[in-house]
Amino acid sequence: MPAAALELLAPIISQRVAVVSLSPHIKVQKWLTSLLRASLLSGSGAYGVSVHDLVRDVMMMRAEAEAGGMVGLQHEVLRAFIAVYCHDSSEAGGDGPLKDFIVRSIHHHVNYSQQPGVPLHEDELLMTVLSHTSSVISLRSAAGIGFEQLQKAIDLCEGRGWW
Helix, strand or coil: CCHHHHHHHHHHHHHHCCCCCCCHHHHHHHHHHHHHHCCCEEEECCCEEEECHHHHHHHHHHHHHCCCHHHHHHHHHHHHHHHHHHHHHHHCCCCCHHHHHHHHHHHHHHHHHCCCCCCHHHCHHHHHHHCCCCHHHHHHHHHHHCHHHHHHHHHHHHHCCCC
16 A cells, blocks of 8 residues: 555544544554554554555454444445545546555455445446446456456446436
8 A cells, every 4th residue: 555545544543543632644644653663563654554464354353443434434445545546637637656556456445335226327436436426447347346246236227217
């Protein structure tokens, strides 16, 4: 994960753990430094990090215990990534490490953002990424949902005359 993605996610991380005393970015940097020193992360806080499998598993278990679970967390991350992708496109106009990371990982976040029992056409966030102005985002999102599941959703909507 590039350092820019960590900066983007700092407010979400801080909100999840109820950090109010320090700036979210400073607190996340302190945590990263501690985790790097303990060898639970590899890489560098300046360029990006990779999480150890055990740490990832514990983080996932904690997210499941929270209200909204992993789906809620993935929705938050996906919203932030899409906002940054659009902002990065309009401001910088080029490809950067954060934009590349978003493109490479969006299918994963879309896959895990699917709400059980909620039809695809009723999930505003997933419909937003599927109909995104960037064809790369749309295609990677479709891959994350799965083409069979998309076909089922299309058949359902066409069968009910919703198109």
